[in-house]
Amino acid sequence: MREHFTQEILGINQDMQKMSVLVEENIRRSLKALTSQDAKLAKEAIAADAKVNELELAITDRCVLFIAKEQPVAGDLRHIVACLKAVSDIERIGDYAVHAAKRAKELADEKYIKPLVDIPKMLTLGLEMCRDGVGSLVNHDRALAIATAARDADMDNLNKQVNRELLALMFEDKDNIKQATKLQFLSRILERMGDHAVTICSWALYSVDGEHSEL
């Protein structure tokens, strides 16, 4: 029953995943641009964000129209609202990927004061958390949502680690300060990726339970 209704919800879920994939790709691009110091790739990543923003608006419109025409209630309504709220978090994660790309572009011609180890880890973690968070929302996966949210601790730890190392480097040599502050700033930004992914997980729980949980 209600073929149109069911198909439309599926469509919205697919759009959410598509958006997540675009963001994941962009995170990968930024990661590669950073590690290989590829300015061209960085530029591509920056440009690719436009698609992510477009998709956010499109998903928003689709959800609003769905509410107007199909009058969902209970679980369906909670899910649509959760999607509406989560798209802005996905978009922010995309923005942070762009940020990383911008830094990569800036630092493309410089020599790294130390090989990048933790920052790529943060990017990878951010990618995974985004993927899993959206996955838990779209698939109504309670366990995955909770597990993914838990990984934010790792993200925090990585951030702290990066900070410590950079601080040490700054003490060592005053010339490192310029790059180090940039890298520090980048790390802080990337840490927020995790926070937004946690928010996506809490909306996933809202869709399933109907409650606002502290994750």
Next chain:
Amino acid sequence: MNPETSAGLDLKGVNIFYGDFHAVHNLSMTFQSREITALIGPSGCGKSTLLRSLNRMNDLIPSSRTEGEVIFHGKNIYDADVDPVQVRRWIGMVFQKPNPFPKTIFENVAWGARINGYKGDMEELVVTSIQRVALWDEVKDKLQKPALALSGGQQQRLCIARTIAVKPEIILMDEPTSALDPISTAKIEDLLDELKKSYTIIIVTHNMQQAGRVSDKAAFMLTGVMEEFGPTDQIFFNPKNPKTEAYISGRFG
């Protein structure tokens, strides 16, 4: 009975049969005083049957049999010493298709009160009743005109006025707006909000959105069984029973 306190209804183990067909299964629930409770469910689930049993209208159907207790002010209305005619005075009914008497508008409202021996000022009663259903402005200069000349929405409001003229405590409504256009429906829904301050209202409706808009509590029935009963907010936000969720999301029924 104290006319100042509107009463609720307590149902205990109610079973209703049409001949051999078991229409309502062992139903126990409480309708709270001065609240609007919606009975929802697919066609044939027994909600109209249940509604009719609350004021012994089922008695008029020869094959119908009701067991269990329906308790009103501490008395089971199905006891042998209870007269159904009296029950229907206190528990009134509004039907799906507006059915005013083929009389004048005034007489429609006055008749019920008159046969129940109303001692006060009849004209005042009629005017007040019609005002309370937000119909006064539309009929104030044609009280002596035939009721059947009114539009469907006006007729239904007149039927509600007729019901409240005998000052019942509980009003039963069997899909009162399903035969009406959206504007008449909206007017009657606004009316319900006002009426629930004085009466307990139990409304059967097919219209999910209407149940969501007007009711305080909702009861979902499926093939004669009460699947879930709770505050409307909960039923429509996060129902406990998956069958309820499936029904209100339109996945069946």
Next chain:
Amino acid sequence: MSELFVRDNDQVDFAPNVAGRKARAGLWNVIFLAATLVGVLSLVALVTSLLDSCFGYVIVQDAYAWADVATDPTKKLEDLSQTELVTLIRSTAEADLTDLTLGRLKFLEMDRTLEVRTSEDLRSLVRKEILKSEIKKSWSLTESLLQANEIANLQKSKYPEGQLAFRSWLTPNFLTQPQTGGKAETNGLRGAIIGSMWIILIAIVVAFPIGIGSAIYLEEYATNNWLNRLIQTNIYNLAGVPSIIYGMLGLAVFVRLAEPLTSGSLFGVQDVNGRTVFSAGLTLGILILPIIIINAQEALKAIPNSLRYSSYGVGATKWQTVWHHVIPASLDRILTGTVFGISRAIGETAPLVVIGASAFLTLDPSGLFSKFTALPIQIFTWSQMAVPEFKHTAAAAIIVLLVLLLGLNTVAIIFRNRIKQSKDAL
């Protein structure tokens, strides 16, 4: 036919044959029209033949000449005043020159005295009793129109003393005169009309309340058990029972068994038997009772249950619902059906014959316990008589009966329309 509606590829799946279907429809149209025409023509033929018999030439011959009888022969009968007519009649009776004896005059005055009679009445009295005007021969309207010359010649040759006059058998006098003996021209319908009225009145007074009451019980109160189903079936059967059976029932029960009641001897009326207006009314009442019950039941059935439910919903009892809502809503149908029942009763002959309608009744029925006659009986009797002139009076009486029936049905329809209008306005 427009080319727009004829398409080539349509012919593969359909063969609409619109022309053929229309032709067939047209054929049925003609057949139905022909059937209607046959009905209409039959009616027209009936009415025409009746009217034909009501008017025509007659040859009137007096036994006694006006000149012999009149005090002043120069004055014509038509010119005499009422008092002069009274004097003439009394003097003639005393003179005993004609067939009008004193005894006969006394008998006539038992009905009404001479002084209170109208001039026209007195004139016809003179013609009948003194001059002994007799109609020797009569013709129908078509004969009168088509064979005028032959009739005139016949009169001159066979009845030289007689007069040729154009007579209408259907006159107001006809309606107001009582029945008399052998002469067709002096007979009247008064007794029959009054008798019919009495009988119908009694029948209605009996059948209407019982019928409506039964219908209300059967429709609103009776449960659907075997006994009530049996009663219902029997009522339907009774509606189709031949009316003569009701006559036999009336004879056995009302005329014979209940004789003290129906003859009035229970109330002290002397010298009577059970063959009274009362018995006849009761019998016809029983006859139309099943019809009234069935009709009223249908009227009550036609009221939708939603009306009853809305009444119960405000706490009304079953009786209040029936009395205040169901009956008023079905009243127009019930009344219409009742009037149709009456029109059926007016025409019933067989039961009245069995009960003992008097074929010959000169005195009008004056009360419940009088002997009676009725329109159909009168028609029957007259059409059986040997004297050919009576066929005219029979035809006239039939016309009266038809007009009465038509009038009643019209009243029923007007009544129903008025109630319907006031219901729609209401």
